[in-house]
Amino acid sequence: MKLISAHPLKGTIHVPADKSISHRSIMFGAISHGKTTIKNFLRGEDCYSTLEAFKQLGVPITDDGDTISVTGVGVDGLSQPSEALDLGNSGTTIRLIMGILAKQPFETVLYGDEYLNKRPMNRVMLPLNQMNAHLTGHENSEYPPIHIAANDRLTPITYHMPVASAQVKSAILFAALQAQGETIIIEKEPTRNHTEEMIRQFGGTIDTNGKEIRVSGPQSLVGQDVTVPGDISSAAFFLVAGAIVPDSEIVLKNVGINPTRTGILDVLEKMKADVVISEIDEANQSATITVKTSNLTSTTIDGDIIPRLIDEIPIIALLATQATGTTVIKNAEELKVKETNRIDATAEELTALGADITPTEDGLIINGPTNLHGGIVSSRGDHRIGMMLQIAALLTDEVVDMEKSDAVSVSYPAFFEDVTRLTEGENK
Ligand code: S3P
Numbered sequence: 001m002k003l004i005s006a007h008p009l010k011g012t013i014h015v016p017a018d019k020s021i022s023h024r025s026i027m028f029g030a031i032s033h034g035k036t037t038i039k040n041f042l043r044g045e046d047c048y049s050t051l052e053a054f055k056q057l058g059v060p061i062t063d064d065g066d067t068i069s070v071t072g073v074g075v076d077g078l079s080q081p082s083e084a085l086d087l088g089n090s091g092t093t094i095r096l097i098m099g100i101l102a103k104q105p106f107e108t109v110l111y112g113d114e115y116l117n118k119r120p121m122n123r124v125m126l127p128l129n130q131m132n133a134h135l136t137g138h139e140n141s142e143y144p145p146i147h148i149a150a151n152d153r154l155t156p157i158t159y160h161m162p163v164a165s166a167q168v169k170s171a172i173l174f175a176a177l178q179a180q181g182e183t184i185i186i187e188k189e190p191t192r193n194h195t196e197e198m199i200r201q202f203g204g205t206i207d208t209n210g211k212e213i214r215v216s217g218p219q220s221l222v223g224q225d226v227t228v229p230g231d232i233s234s235a236a237f238f239l240v241a242g243a244i245v246p247d248s249e250i251v252l253k254n255v256g257i258n259p260t261r262t263g264i265l266d267v268l269e270k271m272k273a274d275v276v277i278s279e280i281d282e283a284n285q286s287a288t289i290t291v292k293t294s295n296l297t298s299t300t301i302d303g304d305i306i307p308r309l310i311d312e313i314p315i316i317a318l319l320a321t322q323a324t325g326t327t328v329i330k331n332a333e334e335l336k337v338k339e340t341n342r343i344d345a346t347a348e349e350l351t352a353l354g355a356d357i358t359p360t361e362d363g364l365i366i367n368g369p370t371n372l373h374g375g376i377v378s379s380r381g382d383h384r385i386g387m388m389l390q391i392a393a394l395l396t397d398e399v400v401d402m403e404k405s406d407a408v409s410v411s412y413p414a415f416f417e418d419v420t421r422l423t424e425g426e427n428k
Contacts, residue, residue, distance in 0.1 A: 001405040003400040004394065005398070005399065007245070007394060008247035009242060010422060010425040011424075013422065015255060016230065016234050016412050016413075018230065018231040019234075020231075021229070023046070023050045024170075025068075026047070026070060028201075030057070030073065031074065032221040033074050033223065035223045036223040036226065037226065038068040039228070040230075041228060044410055045089065045409050046410050046411060048088075049090040049093045056085060057078045057081055058073065058079030078100075081108060087111070088112055088113055089113050089383075092167055095170070096167060096195075097110065099174030100174045103152065103153065103154045108148045111144040116144060117144045118143060121143060124168050127157065128175055130157050156176060156217070159183070159185050160186045161188050162188065166192040166307070172185055173185070177221075179217040180218065181216065187211040187213070189306070190307065192258070193260045194260075201226075202221040233384075236315050239265075239273075240319045240391060243291055243294045245391075249290070249291070249293070250422060251289075252290075256286050267305075267312075267316055271296045271297055272297050296319065296369075298324060298368065299320075302330035302331045303330075310334060313335055314388040317329065317346045317350065321368045321370050324369055328363065338382070342384070343360075350372075353392055353396070371395075378403040379404040379405060380404065385407075386404065386407045389402055
């Protein structure tokens with residue numbers, strides 16, 4: 001597909017709903033008792049993988065096009081699916097559902113697409129198996145299809161997490177809610193806390209103190225009305241576009257600003273981007289963010305900010321190509337095991353467009369500013385690489401042709417339409 005080329009972006013957009021919260025709202029709704037309603041659910045492929053999986057697990061879920069209604073069956077009320085669960089591209093679904101299915105009176109098999117089936121699962125299977133679950137990968141590997149044996153008992157653990165991963169933490173938390181006694185998780189670095197917040201929202205109890213989390217089981221949760229805020233990880237593409245595309249000004253409405261997710265805003269500030277946050281809605285953890293074309297300076301991004309912007313690193317790398325100086329991104333080795341190896345994908349695809357960017361063992365080194373040019377690129381099947389490359393294409397009037405552009409549907413099906421709308425100065 002030929003990407004949209006050089007054009008200022010002007011106007012107002014509502015970015016799609018938060019992917020992490022959309023997944024969890026189905027999961028918590030399913031394992032609670034009573035009705036859960038979900039407004040502004042993310043209608044992207046990943047979240048439909050979660051929705052369909054819980055339907056197959058016997059949870060009544062209806063969709064009137066506006067609100068999704070989940071009739072909670074309780075974690076003990078799930079039933080055996082008639083076939084293996086196909087979770088598509090969704091790492092969040094496969095990893096979190098392992099914690100939910102770790103104690104069921106039936107066996108399940110989980111698998112996904114060619115990308116998901118290559119992603120590491122030991123990080124979740126090892127702690128769950130320490131809790132007396134019985135999870136195994138395909139032919140003694142750690143890769144899907146994952147088999148989960150029937151199991152009637154989970155025991156609590158104290159677990160020092162070897163990776164900074166909200167997916168791993170969340171899987172353990174879902175299991176801990178079903179285990180007899182107190183589970184203690186000590187995080188490597190703080191990661192997104194949506195699961196902890198939703199345990200409280202759905203009437204459960206959990207203690208969090210810095211990197212230490214304590215949860216006692218078994219607990220019974222109660223259905224809630226959820227309104228999902230916009231996804232800052234989707235907003236990130238327009239936050240960066242607004243800052244780097246000449247003569248741009250974009251207003252992003254209803255962007256989620258949970259502090260465990262706002263590393264991108266800290267980076268934009270450090271790089272001296274012209275960003276204004278207004279209309280903060282404390283209850284819904286959302287705000288309006290306005291960004292204008294900016295004179296940017298380089299920075300270093302490392303340490304405990306990394307989990308707060310882990311999904312934004314490809315687009316931050318593009319931002320750095322337009323900043324004066326050398327930007328260094330370190331401690332981001334987790335990028336190698338995302339939908340693609342995002343260190344290599346970001347470096348190689350941006351190099352093809354003329355960027356000065358070098359991959360390292362745990363990050364990227366980017367020299368800027370550079371003039372990007374046209375070329376042939378590929379999303380490599382990774383939604384965030386695809387969206388980043390479309391924003392890069394706005395910096396050149398030469399042709400950028402991208403393979404596998406469909407990948408954006410995983411988290412932002414209307415992405416290209418929203419870019420087009422902003423190039424036409426329209427509001428949405
Ligand atoms: C997610 C956590 C992150 C993130 C992913 C969604 C979640 O993964 O990259 O897109 O919803 O918990 P890790 O926690 O494995 O880093």
